[in-house]
Amino acid sequence: MNFVKRAGLSLWARKGRTLITLATFLVISVMVLAGVLINAATARAERDAKRSVGAEVNLDMDMSRMGNAAQLQAPSIEAATVDRIGALPQVQKYTYSTWDRALLTGKNKLVDGGPKEPMGPGGTVGMGVLDSSLLPDFRSGKSTLVSGGHITAADKDTKRLLIEERLARQNGLEVGDEITLTGNDEKTTGEFTVGGVYRDPRPTTEADAEYGISPANMLYGSVGGLSVLGSEGGGPRKVGKATFLLQDADAQGAFKSEAKRIAGAALAGFKLDANDKAVQQMTGPLKSIRSTATVAMWLMVLGGAAVLALLVNLAVKQRRTEYGVLLAIGEKKSRLIAQQVLEIVAVAVIAIGGSALLAPQLTQSAGQALLGKEASAAERKLGSWKPPALGSTGLDQGIDPNDKPVENADPIDKITVALDPADLATVGGVGLGIGLLATAVPAASVLRLSPRTILTKGK
Template sequence: MNLFKRAWWRLWCHPGKTVMLVGLFFVICTLVLSGFLIRSAAARASADAKSSVGAVATMQLDLNAYLEAGKGGEGGGPGEAAGQLGADADMRRVLVDKVCGSPVVAGCNYTKDGVAGPTDQVKVHQPVPPPPGQSDELDFFKADGVRDLNAAKDFRNGDSKMVTGSGITPDSGSDMVVIEERVAKANRLEVGDRVELNASVQQPDGRLTTRKTGFVVVGVYRNGTADPRTYVSPMQAPSNQIYVSPDGATRLDGRKVGADGGYVRSATFTLRDPGDLDRLREDAEAAGLDPRIFPLSVNDKQYRTLVGPIGRTADFASLTVWLVAVAGTVILALIIASNLRERRKEMGILLSLGEKKPKLLGQHLAEVGACAVLAIGFAAAGSQFIAQGVGDRLLSGEVSAAKDSAAAEAPGQLLTDTTGGSLKEDTEEVREVEPIDAIEIELGAGDIGAVGATGLGIAALATIVPGIRVLRLHPRDILTKGD
């Protein structure tokens, strides 16, 4: 009789064992397919997040690399003292602008910090008078050179906002300045007024002198941080924060702004894809920036925040697939081995009638394979709904854990900070984002094919491993000996 007919009659005549095998395969295939679906959905969500937020690459001077290159320790040019960093330790704005034009860059910003000395025309704002005998040598404005004022942290998070005039933009000139409202009122300044600030000039012998530098007030902003309750250095008071362009900050350093623009301290580039860092390095080197002295480091915090929970959910789903596959193979192998033991006489009779051993093993494989195919069909019909529920539950737990972890790690304001928080550095250059908290399960032909291959593979492995003993049996041994 044909082995497939024998397999059919065996399944038909023993419905209890057939249903048991189908049920076991259904559980295995459902869990495996759910794992595949969750993993595929997580991969799609990660790809979408990668293309939507990209990553932020930061470029700034590596002092050790600069010194190792032999560019420190000597005067870098006229007016520079020996032992001081030369002009080549600064990034020229015109070169950074070329990198900003790279096709892999979705947005860029650069900054240059500095100070500006007060003059008789523009004095610092001191809400609390200094103690008796306090020197005014450190009375400076904190001058930040920015490419785009709206990208500055205080303006981005809403702590500061424009009152009148306009902010600093990529097109702003080197003589434009934006001041805080309290400084404007104390000095009776309005938008359009021309003012003078003291720039710090380093002499060849290393001495610092001041030089009056002209600016035009193009905007007045309001900082929501209250005045300090006790005396602090004017540079630490939020009201004494002024904004200029990077070229303006270069002028406040006592340098001339040439045709190639001023200098910047650091630059940030938002990549369209976190994997474009190598291309960005190539474009930076092509623009004339030495990648050893000005290395690029990627801050993919947004991307990691977005995909962290869903990535861990996918990892758990992948682990589940492997565990279910291994456990299912072992359980099925034990069941099939027990079934083969019960059918020793049947196999002995078939072998004595001249049936080939491989065909005898093929019959068992056909029986198990038929149960597997039937279970795969049932699993394909219901796994999408099961995977959606399981995926939502797992992802919800991961998102909740991620938020609790972020809240525990959030730094609090120091009790000794009397400036209302203005001492915190602007170390975060990207906006805060919420992790992906929804997963969209989609059942495709590829997923069904994957679970089908897995299910049939488990069926074959679970049948062949215990069935190898069949190939070593002889009819006489089977029929004359017991178990």
């Protein structure tokens, strides 16, 4: 009789054992497919998060390479070099900034009630930026544009300003009005146009942590426009820091390599640091459920393989007489092994097909529930972070300022499970591999015996 037909008759005759094997295979297939689907879904969500947020790479002073205090002089790099780096294909947008003391002159006055004139009478901070939309406070949503538009690279050599709404309100200024600023030398002046008005939520009395002035009196201007106030000294424009927003977080390595090639020795004293904190904050729950799903999947694979091996071993031992008779009438051992493999493969194929129908919906429900819990826990942790007391680094209070949550980067709490042919192929490969391994060992142990030994000793 053909061994294929024998395999079919054997499965039908032993319906109970066939159903038990099918159920075991189905559980293994569903668990393996669920693990594969969750891995795929979380990987897609991570890629989408990286593409939506991008990756921020900061060019800043490398304190670890600075010498003693006598040598502690902030490095600078020519803006033209930064522009060449910013033109790399990995870069979506970039900005750099310069800052100096500037004075309001004429009828315009600073907002009262702030810190005690840290920049001198009438003094404010004029920060020159290439693209104000990339400033941390604007990117996080902390500061918002009220009217007008952001300063962009197209405004680089114009005399354009972005002012806080309290300063605008105090002086009756609107978009399109002009302001006279005097440089740090208190002689050089320039006429600037208000291009936009923004809102900073910090109170007027709160000193800016970096510059010590009231947030209400902070000015942002185009880098070329502010340079007319004399801070550049007539030489090439130089900057002390820059920010590059990449198209994709995965492009960090290529970007850094190209940036170092372009800048060369000009990067001495600087470091290129990737700031992917927003991506990490968003994808934390995804990594957690992926880890849980992977562990559960492999535990089920190992446990299922052991159960299958036991079932097959019992089945083979119970069929010793059958094997002895077949071998005695001239059946080849290879065909007996092929029959046993075919029986397992037939059951595995049915189980894998069933898992393709059951696993996606079950995985979507279970994965979503698990992710929801992880995301809620992550949000509670982020919400519990408290800033250090004013004037303190926070280290003495056990607070790490670097743990401050990134605004507008909520942990991802939704995934979409989708069955891909490649996922099914992976499950098929794993399932068939388990079945073949479970079959080979017990079958080989029986087939080592001669037909006479099997028939005379029986079970």
